Amino acid sequence: MNKMKIRKGQLGLLAKEGDYYQILEAGEHRMPWFSTPDVTLIARDGSEVAADLGDTLRRFHPEWVEKYCLVADTTEHEAAALYSHGVLLEIIPPASRRLFWQDSDNLRLVRMDTRDVSVPTEIMQAVLQPRTRDKTVKGRDIILTVNVPAWHAGVLKIDGETQALLPPGLSAYWKVNHLVEAEIVDLRLQVLEVAGQEILTRDKVNLRLNLAANWGYSDVLQAFSQLTKPVDHLYRELQFALREAVGTRTLDELLENKQVIDEVVSAQVAERMASFGMTVASLGVKDIVLPGDMKTILTKLVEAEKSAQANVIRRREETAATRSLLNTAKVMESNPVALRLKELETLERVAERIDKISVFGGLDQVLHGLVNIKGGA
Known part of the structure; x- marks a missing residue:
């Protein structure tokens, strides 16, 4: 007889002609000299059973599976957390079929119902715990973690339905079996730039304008329940109001009253955005850029106006000086x-x-x- 020693923490699978017929635990075993079986050594270290071997064991040796393996099969609405020595190793997604070699009962499986979209706090904390690259939790991509900083709120949508606002802090949600979206919203006053808007005035003068608006949310849920992208909607409304304010007035009207653009745009945008839970605290046109030929014309116009004003002032001063000399001469004459x-x-x-x-x-x-x-x- 031939002897074989199976070390602690190992199993020996005996096979003849490819069929497994016996499993050996740690110890010394006698093997026949003739018809020596094939021996496959297995480390009982919590590693995963190969898919082909696992299918064979499930089908022909279910008693071995029950005794030596950890079964990690999950249903369509179930996820599982695999622990080894109390440390989270992997998040097993729904509809999985997995086997692991049991490591002296050090492997543990925690099953979770994903129909409850919130991930348990202990699982979230274990997933977010800093680790080295080769020690990161496998399968963590099926979890969406949301970090809401101070002075912000989180807008959570589950299967297209907007949920209650998330307060500052950490939270996690299952991305499997659900369509989960989260957006972080700044609750403080923000600035929106509407730059490079080229608009024709009523007298067909092409102007380029840059506008800045200070805005904020008055009701975040109202804004996100009605608008897919509230900021984009506000940007378009500012564009429309700016074009209406400039396009219905001549260049002279705009130059005579430069505040009219701010007043018209502010009133129009405030009225349109009130029903969407957004307010514009203040806005103003930063720059009005004229085309090159129009700049030349206006420069000449300003020069002519200033020259005429200078001539009027010069004549007025000359008249006053002459009058003063005349008065002086009269005094000296007498x-x-x-x-x-x-x-x-x-x-x-x-x-x-x-x-x-x-x-x-x-x-x-x-x-x-x-x-x-x-x-x-």
């Missing part, structure tokens, strides 16, 4: 002392601009006679 004071003032101004003055004949001669002025070298 008052010789005032005339003499004016002459002294003139002499003072002349003296400020020269280096040396030679006077002959006294002050009277300066005023009424010859004045010899010699400048500096």
Whole structure:
């Protein structure tokens, strides 16, 4: 007789001509010299039974399956969590057919009904626990985890139906047997830019406008129950209102009253978005860009207007100066002392601009006679 030793933590499957007929546990076993069977050593370490071998064992040796294996079969509405030594290894999806070699009762299976779309908290925490890449939980892709930060809310849709708002925190849901969608919504005031809008005015002038709006949700559930994408809808409404405000007015009207665009767009958007649970706190046109030829025309127009205004002011000042001179002349004509004071003032101004003055004949001669002025070298 030939001897074979099966080590602890192993099983030996004996087969003749491909058919398994006996299973050996750990220990020393006698084997015949003739007609020696094929021996397949199996490690009882919680590893999965190969699919072909598993089907054979289920069909021909169900007692072996019951004694040495962990059966992890799941129904269409059932998922299972596979634990080894208390650590979650894998999430087994519904409608699965799996076998694992039992490791001294260290393998444990927890079954969960996926018709309850919420994943148990302990499973969610085990899935999200940081691990190395080769230790991540298998099958975690059938779970949708939602992390709602502070000052936000989560909009959850299950099979197309909007659920109650999710508060800040973590939650998880089964993605199998359900269509689960989650969107994180910022509850604070937000900014929406409507940039590069090219619009024709009523007098066919092409303008490019950039608009910014500060907006927020007044009722998140109302917005998402009526609109697939509320922000996109608000963007389109701002576009429509901007085109209506600009397209029904001439360029001159817009230039005369630049606030009319903000007022018209704000009133129209506020009215249209009120029923969708969204409010616009404020908005304004940031830039109005004119085409190049229109810029040239307006520049020339402004230059002409400013030039005309400058001419009017110049003439007004000249008239005022002439009138002042005339009044001064009348005063001097009737008052010789005032005339003499004016002459002294003139002499003072002349003296400020020269280096040396030679006077002959006294002050009277300066005023009424010859004045010899010699400048500096």
